[in-house]
Amino acid sequence: MTQRGVDADEDDxxxxxxxxxxxVAGEVRRRRKEMGWSAQDLADRCEELGHPIPRNVIANMESGRRATLPLVDVIVLAAVLETYPVCLIFPVGYVDRTQELPFQDLVPTWDALRRFTGDEETFLYDAGLIPDFEAHDNLxxxxLAALEEAEQARFAAKTASNRTQQxxxxxRRTKYADEAISAKYKLRYLRRDIRxxxxxxxxxxxxxxDVDLPESDTNTTPEERL
Incomplete structure (x- = not known):
């Protein structure tokens, strides 16, 4: 069956x-062979992980005879094959162009993967709290880096051999201590927004x-108690 919106010169x-x-099937087969495993080896490892996928199911999937592909299977197969689920769905470098949704044109697989993971923004799509969690991770x-630098500077001041070095x-200790406090303030506000x-x-x-205030101090300003 030919879909609307895809390359017209393709007959089927x-x-x-x-x-x-x-x-998914092509990437599972490629990685399985790369690891020197048979379909039975892959099935055995899926079972060891706690989600059995029989050898015949794997064989039917790789040959295109399997009618369904549950998400849980993709997750387990990716873990066993030591990759990420998104790399099975969008095999960058091994599939040049793919389709993101029914009746859409083929697009570069790399672009599809980036939109799937949210690395490339899509107009009017809601990213939920992903940007907040990314900002949290950066803060x-x-x-932590500022605290480590401040501690190293504190030790350097304590062991300095002259007043200039001290x-x-x-x-340096003051500079990094201030950076740590600034990051903590931002974290406190961000965590409040998430809540x-x-x-x-x-x-x-x-x-x-010390970033989160005790429940008894919920009325304390974010600048306090750091």
Missing amino acids: VPEWEDRVKAN VRTA DEAER DEGATPPYLPPALS
Whole structure:
């Protein structure tokens, strides 16, 4: 059956669903052979992971005879094959062009993957809290790095052999301590915003345990208690 909206010079264009399954099947087969495994080897490893996928099911998938492709199978196959699920769905470098939705034109697989993961924004699409969690991760990294630099500078000041070295180390310690506090302030505001959305903020490492205020201090301003 030829779909509307795809390359007109193709006499028999696969349905979108068939194309997605073919992408996954082809990449599973390629990675399986790359790892030197038989279909039975792959089935055994899926079972070891806790989600059995029989050898005949894998063989039917790779040959295109399998009618369905459950998401849970894709997740387990990716883990066993030591890759990411999105790399099975959009095999960049091995499938040049693919189809994102039914009746759409073929697009570069790399572009489809980036839209699928949210790395490339799509007009009017809601990214949910992904940008907030990315910002949170960056702030945590910044705060931890600043704390580490401040501690190293504190040690340098303590062990300095002269006043000049001590003053320089103290300047560095103050600089990085201020950077850490600034990152913590931003984290505190961001985590409050995430909670206001009814969501749970990401995990905080112990070194940043003072970012969240105790419940008894919810009226305290974000600049306090850091």
